[in-house]
Amino acid sequence: MKKFFPFSLVLALSVLCASKSLAFYFSPFVLKLELKKGEIYKQTFIVGNSWSKSIKCAISVSGWELLRSGEVVCETVQKSYSAASWIKIKEVEFNLPSGGEKKIEAEITVPKYASAGDYFASVAVKASILEDIKQKGVTQSVETCFRSALQIHVFGFMxxxxxxxxxxxxxxxxxxxxxxxxxxxxxxxxxxxxxxxxxxxxxxxxxxxxxxxxxxxxxxxxxxxxxxxxxxxxxxxxxxxxxxxxxxxxxxxxxxxxxxxxxxxxxxxxxxxxxxxxxxxxFLTLIVEPELLEIEVSPKSFRTKTVKISNLDFEALEVQIVSQEDWLKVKPDVLKIQPGKTKNCRIEISIFEEVEREGRIFVQPERGKVKEIDVIVKVKEVEKR
Missing domain, CATH: 2.60.40.2360 (Intracellular proteinase inhibitor BsuPI)
Structure with missing residues (x-):
């Protein structure tokens, strides 16, 4: 069974290998599997070259771990939770022409005596591109990299x-x-x-x-x-x-x-x-309630939520409410709040794609600390008939 990672972890994993260019793409980006002991599972990865020249690709497999700091590491991981040795890929080096796309077949074999639990692996594709440097008459190799992060849950008693x-x-x-x-x-x-x-x-x-x-x-x-x-x-x-x-x-x-x-x-x-x-x-002149909005919506839908903003200061405050996301709108976006009073603003959420989203709204008083409203949007799965 396949499942997808929560959006917050996708963001953490996205910094594993930063791309220096959009020379190629690699999918799926992250993947969660639920497998039985001894099961053999075949997974197809797709590599595409959108660069104007041919690229040389090399594939490697490692484990990955999320540290207490929130940092994701791939090399120095706990071996007891690494699924890297379970993954076999036949073709690990190849050339990909401009505009080309290639399917990479991977075989995942869960050991018969694996303990029940979660295991982790990272499949990385590193691409090398020979690029001419204008006006200098030299050629340099530009490398870019993407990773696909896997979590494999092995069934069994725990x-x-x-x-x-x-x-x-x-x-x-x-x-x-x-x-x-x-x-x-x-x-x-x-x-x-x-x-x-x-x-x-x-x-x-x-x-x-x-x-x-x-x-x-x-x-x-x-x-x-x-x-x-x-x-x-x-x-x-x-x-x-x-x-x-x-x-x-x-x-x-x-x-x-x-x-x-x-x-x-x-x-x-x-x-x-x-x-x-x-x-x-x-320092603390405002109270914002709630500071976290968690919303489940259907694709291509529109929702509104009300947020209360209270002035704790001894004088009136002008407050600006700012969203940096095009799918998050605030009305009104400027409020004048008297001391000890509360006013409401309306958060408008527009979702047009079946993708989880996270965003933030800043509540900025003319003096004192800026407050933040976190918005997490989960999209309901649509049943296919």
Whole structure:
């Protein structure tokens, strides 16, 4: 069975091999397979040359791993989760003429005694192009590269998935215009990857809730689920979004992970000084609710969502709401909000293709911290009859 990776991981994998030109293309870009022990699976990759000259192609196979920092590596990976040795490709070097396209046949053989779990491989195509340098009378070789990243889930009995918070701390700012940051690390004790998300709740000593917000998986710039490698660690970061008065507080983090939405929690005490409380009050002038929009839509559809923006400042604020995506529109895009008041804006989402999308909207007050609204759009699968 074939499945596709979530959009956020596709973005992480896209930096594995940066193309210096659009000289050729390679597909599929990422692929997820579910196979049985001992199963032999045949996969076709397609290489195409859109360059004006012939190119020389070389194919290599390695494992890949997502580190706790969110960085993807292909060479120094855990061998226990590498499927590189399972993949055999007969023709690993060939020339491709201008405008040509070639099918590469790969055979994936799952060992009969493989343990159940997730395994990873990367198929890379490196192309060399001889290019004349004008006015110098010399020729140089230009190399460009693309990778196809595979995740193979091997069926079989496994203990229940398990993850735990192994680090959790509150980091106080050193300068006036900085956030109080939250850091946490989640350890995956399972043989399968986990999609995990983290939410933090801030309470005072009386148990009153002052703030609640999501953390980012390290290496991501969008909130939401983060990929945690089998038996790996993933760091998570976030910032307290509301100004806190002087006093004692408790930060409690709750991770939700796995297909059964299991949870793991941790808590830590911290103190906000009078000086820090005043600095945060001057810095954090807006509240935006919600800061994360997750929407499932049908292809070629239009949706709207309402966002509330509140002014925490002691004076009126002019606020600009800016989208850098053509499929995300904001109306109105400028608001004048009186102190202590709230106004709404409407987010318009237009989806014309069957592709998951992630975007960000910036809420910019005339003074104080810029707030962000993350938008994740998932496209419903259309049943074919």
């Amino acid at each position: 203990p229940s998935v398990k993850a735990e918070v192994i680090e959790f701390k509150v980091i106080m700012p050193e300068e006036k215009e900085q956030d109080i940051k939250i850091f946490a690390a989640l350890k995956n004790f399972s043989r399968v990857h986990l999609d995990a998300r983290a939410q933090v709740e801030i309470r005072n000593s009386a148990g009153e809730i002052f703030d609640r917000f999501d953390l980012y998986g390290a290496g991501k710039n969008i909130r939401g689920d983060a990929f945690v490698y089998p038996e790996g660690i993933r760091d998570f970061w976030g910032s307290i979004s509301r100004p806190l008065a002087e006093g004692e507080y408790v930060a409690e983090i709750s991770f939700v992970y796995g297909s059964r939405f299991q949870t793991n929690k941790a808590a830590i005490n911290f103190v906000v000084s009078r000086e820090l409380g005043q600095k945060q009050k001057e």
